[in-house]
Amino acid sequence: MNLFGNIRADLATYEGRWSSQGFWVMIVYRFGRWRYTIRSGMIRKPFSLLYKFFEKIVEVLTGIELPCEVPVGANFRIDHFGDIIISGYARFGDNCIVRNGVTVGLKNIEEKAAPSIGxxxxxxxxxxxxxxxxxxxxxxxxxxxxxxxxxxxNSLAVGIPARIIPKKNHGS
Structure with missing residues (x-):
C-alpha cells in the first residue's frame, strides 16, 4: 500500500479521530517507512532529515517512540497516550493494540534482539x-x-514475571 493508502487505513483504525496521539505517531511512522522507497540517496536525504525532525517532535509531544524500522501489520493501534517505547528490532503482526506505559525491547543491551509479536x-x-x-x-x-x-x-500472560495461562475455549 502507498503512503496515503496506509494513512487512510490508520485513520480508519483510529475511527477517524485526527486528534489521537497514536494516529500522529503513525503518520510520522508511515512517512519514515515511505522514504525508504526513494531509490536516489540524494533525493532521500532531505526526506530523512524531515523524518528525523518530525519523529523527535512527535516523540516529545506524545511520549511514544516507534521507529520506522519496526515492521507493523494492519490495524496497529496505540490506544493510550504516553510512555511507550518500542525497540527498532521488534516486529508486530496485524490487529495489535498497545496501551500506555508499554515497553517492547531488548532484554540485554549486548543482545540486539527484541520480541516478535503475532x-x-x-x-x-x-x-x-x-x-x-x-x-x-x-x-x-x-x-x-x-x-x-x-x-x-491463544494464551494470557499475567504477573511479574509473567505466568502463561491458556485461554479457555468458549465453545466447551
Whole structure:
C-alpha cells in the first residue's frame, strides 16, 4: 500500500479521530517507512532529515517512540497516550493494540534482539515485553506484566514475571 493508502487505513483504525496521539505517531511512522522507497540517496536525504525532525517532535509531544524500522501489520493501534517505547528490532503482526506505559525491547543491551509479536495481540498498560522471544497470535498481555519468555498462541500472560495461562475455549 502507498503512503496515503496506509494513512487512510490508520485513520480508519483510529475511527477517524485526527486528534489521537497514536494516529500522529503513525503518520510520522508511515512517512519514515515511505522514504525508504526513494531509490536516489540524494533525493532521500532531505526526506530523512524531515523524518528525523518530525519523529523527535512527535516523540516529545506524545511520549511514544516507534521507529520506522519496526515492521507493523494492519490495524496497529496505540490506544493510550504516553510512555511507550518500542525497540527498532521488534516486529508486530496485524490487529495489535498497545496501551500506555508499554515497553517492547531488548532484554540485554549486548543482545540486539527484541520480541516478535503475532497478530491479534492486546498489550495491557505498563507491560514490559523483553528479549528475543515470540508472542503468539491471539494473546493478551496483562497490565504491568513482565514477559521474558515466549508465549504460545491463544494464551494470557499475567504477573511479574509473567505466568502463561491458556485461554479457555468458549465453545466447551
Amino acid at each position: 497478530s491479534n495481540v492486546s498489550i495491557g498498560a505498563g507491560a514490559k515485553i523483553l528479549g528475543n522471544i515470540t508472542i503468539g497470535n491471539n494473546v493478551d498481555i496483562g497490565a504491568n506484566a513482565v514477559v521474558l519468555v515466549s508465549v504460545p498462541d
